[in-house]
Amino acid sequence: MNILYDERLDGPLPKVDPELALSRLREALPGMTLLHRDEDRRPFECDGLSVYRVMPMLVALPETVDQVVTLMQTCHELGLPVVTRGAGTGLSGGALPLEQGVLLVMSRFDRILELDADARIARVQPGVRNLAISEAAAPHGLYFAPDPSSQIACSIGGNVAENAGGVHCLKYGLTVHNVMALEVVTIEGERITIGSEAFDAPGFDLLALFNGSEGMLGVITEVTVKLLPRPQSAKVIMASFDDLEKAGRAVGDIIAAGIVPGGLEMMDNLAIRAAEDFIHAGYPVDAEAILLCELDGVEADVADDCQRVREVLAQAGATQITLARDDAERARFWAGRKNAFPAVGRLSPDYYCMDGTIPRRELPRVLKGIAELSDESGLRVANVFHAGDGNLHPLILFDANRDGELALAERVGGRILELCVEVGGTITGEHGVGREKINQMCTQFEADEITLFHAVKAAFDPHTLLNPGKNIPTLARCAEYGAMHVHNNQLPHPELPRF
């Protein structure tokens, strides 16, 4: 889909004969499921970013860590690239297969190995679903905090690979803040443990390095996560605004008042109307923006915070402030937010979901910029934000059947990400870089920094067999794409109109 993507810029991939690869892997791993027929491979063509599709050469579904070790050793010997995939719910094409490589599917590693309620940890296999961890912990009053909206389906190995976030990560952190240890298998087939149950570890922080590494450094075969006690109480306040920028400023005001909400979300009028139409959440359809602010913790604390948030919101110019009466209304308020993407999807044949992050104080400026880009391009943009942590999800509405509109949407998206970088932010909050945003990495980073990333990659995978062409662009790609650097404020192809 991405017309600006030119895969020749990733450099040539090793070409291993498919017949040879199949026979060598079958010989080395007689008991492992290895799919090679078209109809068997087809379901693995794409991940959650389904506009990109590539048929993998082979699909491997090991069941034991020993099989993963042998698989890695064999691929390493053959020089055969490997893309690792969990549940395939990723939104940046990080698990997009390679025609010339093996797709390693970890879905059969689905066991919770240990749950120690006193130590508040769980040791699980990478294919365990995010929500399954919280379900297993629930009888002990515990849960796993990161809650990406795909949490019913996505698996913990993928959460680590993408450093997944969610509605509550402002208060409870990203995946990296909730993982204590990993077992990984390197491309050479070495099995190593990273991190520990102890609070800090000596040596370099490889644990943080693996979180968000998008399958570039090794294959995760076990994850030890922290479990948190369920908050005693949770309340949601909904505030309406007659102006988008005012709502943006209110977000900063709440944080500046020293309050740390469990979640702090924002939606603009287009998103509000779409969600209300779809879910009947009770949203004010005439508001220019709403904020949803969840406060959780001990009963008395929550009551106190609710009062302070109300005061801050009134001061910030909210036209209406509603405290969800009960858990049913609270659930309804959240349902509207959580279904905002499919709701917006009903307004337009296609939409393109962005995922930039900015310093909170820049929210009003960036909102204004997005509105201008929408006006200039003529494409509607619905805004749904994890506002508290400055993570934007602008949804660009377009119709792929209209000539040039797809390309236009991509360029508007690119400009939004450039704007994020311009104000000191980043091109991704929680969806990762993957294949989707590999060009924008050249906007985010200088050549020196990209070179360091490659050096770190080479420390783990010198022959770049693990997920090549994702996450970290080649310098060739950046040279080609370099003209898009925000400081130049120009598109790479000057012959194109600005949109």
Place this chain on the structure above:
Amino acid sequence: MNILYDERLDGPLPKVDPELALSRLREALPGMTLLHRDEDRRPFECDGLSVYRVMPMLVALPETVDQVVTLMQTCHELGLPVVTRGAGTGLSGGALPLEQGVLLVMSRFDRILELDADARIARVQPGVRNLAISEAAAPHGLYFAPDPSSQIACSIGGNVAENAGGVHCLKYGLTVHNVMALEVVTIEGERITIGSEAFDAPGFDLLALFNGSEGMLGVITEVTVKLLPRPQSAKVIMASFDDLEKAGRAVGDIIAAGIVPGGLEMMDNLAIRAAEDFIHAGYPVDAEAILLCELDGVEADVADDCQRVREVLAQAGATQITLARDDAERARFWAGRKNAFPAVGRLSPDYYCMDGTIPRRELPRVLKGIAELSDESGLRVANVFHAGDGNLHPLILFDANRDGELALAERVGGRILELCVEVGGTITGEHGVGREKINQMCTQFEADEITLFHAVKAAFDPHTLLNPGKNIPTLARCAEYGAMHVHNNQLPHPELPRF
């Protein structure tokens, strides 16, 4: 001091002629202070671990980032090793100079560049003292959370390099959790920015990698830290126990009850008596152990938590439970704990302070093991713990003037660290590896893991010019020291008695 340390195992260092180095650096940096006379270099011979002393070849005190860039470029050209030093308060010899290298002292980088109370961040130079950040933030009701006991003197650059902790890191995290961005200069003199004010960053997590990297990857020239709102209220509960292991179990019980104390500290009888004698904190000198539990947050929340902690402590067998009446008594309770090291120092001509970390649930077992090691060796051990995060500081008392006692203390210390690793913990909590614990790194990690560390190091510093001989041992060192691996449960020199 460390008799088990053999520096030949670090491999040969480049030898640059001191006269040549001096003239080349003077030529490249005419305005920079460069110390070369004995009396000028002497004060920089050691850091906070003063048993190790090495006279640096040259001491450089730059004042601008441009000077640091030129210094790095020149050292890189000359092949001259560089050790970076902040305030020199480190406890593991991480800033120990090299006879063949430059000591780069960052103390003149002492300005707070920006403090944005609304965004709750401060951008500071690396030589700014830890406490100075909180002092500057105080008028806004904010503070910088990590509070190593050296916080009055230690500087933020060193805090990042060592990933410093403190009494409150159980609740508020280590330095890595409170830093948003760094500016660093590489050994090649490139100036790069790592991290951002945004919540998450694409690419590999180099920010976490730099935290705790002990000066091995680059020179930190600017730090952007998070500021937190001062808790509205803080209370301290002191509980006495007639049994050390019972106190250890109570720590786990508090955490398992879902309470996250601001601080949770433990002292054994020897430490209690020493502190009481020195500070008159009001400690019960007949108790086998005390716990100090600080609860902070919103008033109502703190009151609620105090009640729950009392119940858990009573259930766990505490013989006495005292809530500090007022802030004066609270300060007195903490003063005893914070002065425990010098207090214990009054009991014995010398002491050796350890810094292991273990899973909380292993506290009772490790306490028992330490007591046995003390009995066997005949050396007294005082125990002072950041119990909540499983960070132990056993203080081994000895007399260096008695033949063999220093070596015995070191071996007892080594055994304690092995015990930490044995139960799933690590050899350092907050003091770092530095020179002191480089041998124990071979106990902690397998050769595969050490190799990965070297590869990561090489990504930043291929010629190992930055702080060579610290933090990550050579494989030669590990081969020599390998016999001490805990699984073998043997000392490297079998001819020595066990103690």
